[in-house]
Amino acid sequence: MTVSAAERRTRILQVVRDLGTVKVVDLATRLGIPAVTVRRDVAALADAGELARSHGSVALPDTGPQARPGRPDQVVGMLVPTVGSYFDEVIAGARAAAATAGARLVLGIAAYEARDDRAQVDRLLESGVDGLLLTPNWQPGDPPPRPGDQHWLAELPVPAVLVERKAAPGSPAAELDAVGSDHRHGVLLALRHLAALGHRTVLLAARADTWTAHQVRTGYTEGAPLLGLGTRPVIDMHRPGAPIAVPDPAWVAQQIAEAAADGVRAVLVHNDQDAIQLPPLLRNRGLRVPEDVALISYDDVFAALAAPPLTAVSPPKKAVGEAALDLLLRRLDGPPGLPASHLELLPALKVRTSCGGDGAAV
Structure with missing residues (x-):
């Protein structure tokens, strides 16, 4: 037989009156009602002022601290x-x-x-x-x-x-x-550092398949003009036209090398896992990090373990x-x-x- 919401809530109130303070999960078990349903009923009762919620438990309102023997685990x-x-x-x-x-x-x-x-x-x-x-x-x-x-x-x-x-x-x-x-602020920190080193144009090599990657790309588009920096089209870590959408660091290294031939020698790379593979690939193309290319990675998970250790934006x-x-x-x-x-x-x-x-x- 289906139990109405009013009947469920009456039973909930009765259990709380009998026991004082009850964890919501224990209340669901005692009543044989799904926890999700009990939570909805408890929320409605609390909004109506008939129950007080705290730390995942419920009690009658204004029962005072003596009715709460301690903080239940959440x-x-x-x-x-x-x-x-x-x-x-x-x-x-x-x-x-x-x-x-x-x-x-x-x-x-x-x-x-x-x-x-x-x-x-x-x-x-x-x-x-x-x-x-x-x-x-x-x-x-x-x-x-x-x-x-x-x-x-x-x-x-x-x-x-x-x-x-x-x-x-x-x-x-x-x-x-x-x-x-605030990933846009993180990108601005990287761009500002590269500008202070004398770079007037900065490349961005980034993924396109995560929320953070999207924020990094937006931060680059917004941040570079604020600092008076030139930009180039974003280098996608996933090589266009590849049959499987996986990062291709060798292809990215080639794009960086071609930009370096035009005098652009600063690059921000999202993320560490991809950036850490670039220095040896760039060296194979005659470019050393940091002597020929300044490289900053984004995430700072593995950056300190690279050779050379990578300057990195470190989200908190x-x-x-x-x-x-x-x-x-x-x-x-x-x-x-x-x-x-x-x-x-x-x-x-x-x-x-x-x-x-x-x-x-x-």
């Missing part, structure tokens, strides 16, 4: 498009912040190719998470991002924070909390994870109706051997 679900390289540090930051707060982090992976964000989020919700840190697979080639792709994000039954993603203005997901790196990856987790906990702990926060953290430039310059380069 479970935070985190969705990322990959593990390894960039997101390892973001995850590490969130994990450290969760441990400090007494919370537990549960990881879900929706690979770039799979595009199954919603299915992975549903699995995290079924596991009983109290809140979500989300890095959706919004690709630069999408109609940025399609409204239909975002409505479900605005209808989640638990609080959520976007991580290293910014929703389209006016879209439902734009009303979610968000924490990310760990700090992004920490700030996102802290923001989510504040959302869980705070009163209803708090305004959404959009927080952008600034990257830094780590200057290493790969950026020499004699002031005569263009």
Whole structure:
């Protein structure tokens, strides 16, 4: 027999009256109701002032601190498009912040190719998470991002924070909390450094298949004119016309060598994994880093391990994870109706051997 929403909520209130403070996941188990449904009912009861929510648990309002014996453990679900390289540090930051707060982090992976964000989020919700840190697979080639792709994000039954993603203005997901790196500022740091070395034109070699790559490309288009720098068409790390869309560093090195023959000897490369392969390929073409070409990589995951060590733009990856987790906990702990926060953290430039310059380069 189907139980109405009113009946479910009456049963929820009765259990809370009997037990005082109850974790939402325990409430779902006790009532034999899916956790997702209980969260929706709890949210409605809280909005009506009949329940108070805190730390993933519920209690009657104005029951006082004596009815809360301590902070219950919280479970935070985190969705990322990959593990390894960039997101390892973001995850590490969130994990450290969760441990400090007494919370537990549960990881879900929706690979770039799979595009199954919603299915992975549903699995995290079924596991009983109290809140979500989300890095959706919004690709630069999408109609940025399609409204239909975002409505479900605005209808989640638990609080959520976007991580290293910014929703389209006016879209439902734009009303979610968000924490990310200001990649356009990161590109500006690189361009400014190269300009200070005397370069008047800077190349960009970049991927085109990730959110960060799109931000880096936009930062280059916007930043170079601000500094009075000349630009060239972006060198795509995926060689045009190749049967398989995989990075082709040898082809990129050839494009850089041809530009160097025209006097352009400064290049920003997204990302480290691709940039680290370029110095030996350029050397095979008669160009040394940094003597003949100044090279900056973007991401700073492997840059220090290159030969020579690469100057790199370093987004605050760990700090992004920490700030996102802290923001989510504040959302869980705070009163209803708090305004959404959009927080952008600034990257830094780590200057290493790969950026020499004699002031005569263009």
